[in-house]
Amino acid sequence: MAPNSNLLNRQIDDIVKTVLEDTTGDIYMVNPSRDAIEDFVNVAIEYDDLPTVHMLADERTLKEVMDDFIVASNAADLIDAGSLELRTLEEAPENSLFITDESVVAIVHAADRVGGLVADDDEFVEATTETYANRWEDAASFSLRTPPITRVRDTLSDEISPEAEEDFTTILGSLETARGDGDGLDEVTISLLVAARNEALLYDISKWGEDVGIASKATFSRTKTKLEDMGLIDTEKVPIDVGRPRLRLKIGDDRLAEADNGQLATVAQSMLN
CATH class of the missing domain: 1.10.10 (Arc Repressor Mutant, subunit A)
Known part of the structure; x- marks a missing residue:
C-alpha cells in the first residue's frame, strides 16, 4: 500500500481486497462490523494463499454473523486452512481496524460511504501492532461449531x-x-x-x-x-x-x-x- 494512500469512497470488500493483496505478513482485524465480517469471508475464500488473519470481534456480532450457514461454513474452511483465527473482544476501539506489518487502516462510515484511513508511520504501526498482539494473547477463543x-x-x-x-x-x-x-x-x-x-x-x-x-x-x-x-x-x-x-x-x-x-x-x- 503506497504511503498515505487512503482508501476513500470504497465498499468494505474493496478495502479488504486491497489489504489482503498488499500484505504478506499476519493481519489483525479488530472490531469488524457484521458487514465487514461477511465481506471478509466472501473475499478471503477466493484466495489460495492467505496470510493468517487474527480477527478480534465482538462476541455477539460474531454469533449473529455465524448463525448464517453460508458465512460460517466458509469461515470454517478458512480456519481449517490456517488463514483465520477468531477471538472475542472485550473493549472495542471506536473504529474497525486492519493492522498489517506496514500500516494501520481505520474503517470509517459516513452515511452510505465507507473509507479506509491509512496510517503508515513506522512507530505508530509498531505500537498499534504490539497493543493488539497483547490483547490477542489475552482474548478468549470463539468456538465455531459449523463444519467447513x-x-x-x-x-x-x-x-x-x-x-x-x-x-x-x-x-x-x-x-x-x-x-x-x-x-x-x-x-x-x-x-x-x-x-x-x-x-x-x-x-x-x-x-x-x-x-x-x-x-x-x-x-x-x-x-x-x-x-x-x-x-x-x-x-x-x-x-x-x-x-x-x-x-x-x-x-x-x-x-x-x-x-x-x-x-x-x-x-x-x-x-x-
Missing part, C-alpha cells in the same frame, strides 16, 4: 451421491443467507430437500448430517416431520432385512418437482412462508 463447507460437500458426495452434492451447492449458491429465520432456508431444510430430490433415505441423510456436524439426527427428524406436514416432501417405507423399515424421502409437491435447482430455494421458501 469443503468437508460438507465432499462427504455429501461420498455418502449420498455426487448429484446430491451438486444440488446442495447450487441451492446454496442461489441464496443470500441460510439462517432459517425468515430470511432464508437453513442447512437442515436444504439437506432434506436435496435428499428428497435424489430420493435418499432419511436414515442416510440424517446420519451424514450428524456425522459432519450440521445437526443431530433428532433435528433432522423434526424438520422432516415439519416439511412433510407442509407437503414439501413425502416418504415411502423401504423394507430392510432386520428391524423397522426405513423411510425414503421424495419431493411432495409438483411445484418443487418441476423447479430447477436455482429456483428450488425460492419455491420452497414461498411455500414455507
Whole structure:
C-alpha cells in the first residue's frame, strides 16, 4: 500500500481486497462490523494463499454473523486452512481496524460511504501492532461449531451421491443467507430437500448430517416431520432385512418437482412462508 494512500469512497470488500493483496505478513482485524465480517469471508475464500488473519470481534456480532450457514461454513474452511483465527473482544476501539506489518487502516462510515484511513508511520504501526498482539494473547477463543463447507460437500458426495452434492451447492449458491429465520432456508431444510430430490433415505441423510456436524439426527427428524406436514416432501417405507423399515424421502409437491435447482430455494421458501 503506497504511503498515505487512503482508501476513500470504497465498499468494505474493496478495502479488504486491497489489504489482503498488499500484505504478506499476519493481519489483525479488530472490531469488524457484521458487514465487514461477511465481506471478509466472501473475499478471503477466493484466495489460495492467505496470510493468517487474527480477527478480534465482538462476541455477539460474531454469533449473529455465524448463525448464517453460508458465512460460517466458509469461515470454517478458512480456519481449517490456517488463514483465520477468531477471538472475542472485550473493549472495542471506536473504529474497525486492519493492522498489517506496514500500516494501520481505520474503517470509517459516513452515511452510505465507507473509507479506509491509512496510517503508515513506522512507530505508530509498531505500537498499534504490539497493543493488539497483547490483547490477542489475552482474548478468549470463539468456538465455531459449523463444519467447513469443503468437508460438507465432499462427504455429501461420498455418502449420498455426487448429484446430491451438486444440488446442495447450487441451492446454496442461489441464496443470500441460510439462517432459517425468515430470511432464508437453513442447512437442515436444504439437506432434506436435496435428499428428497435424489430420493435418499432419511436414515442416510440424517446420519451424514450428524456425522459432519450440521445437526443431530433428532433435528433432522423434526424438520422432516415439519416439511412433510407442509407437503414439501413425502416418504415411502423401504423394507430392510432386520428391524423397522426405513423411510425414503421424495419431493411432495409438483411445484418443487418441476423447479430447477436455482429456483428450488425460492419455491420452497414461498411455500414455507
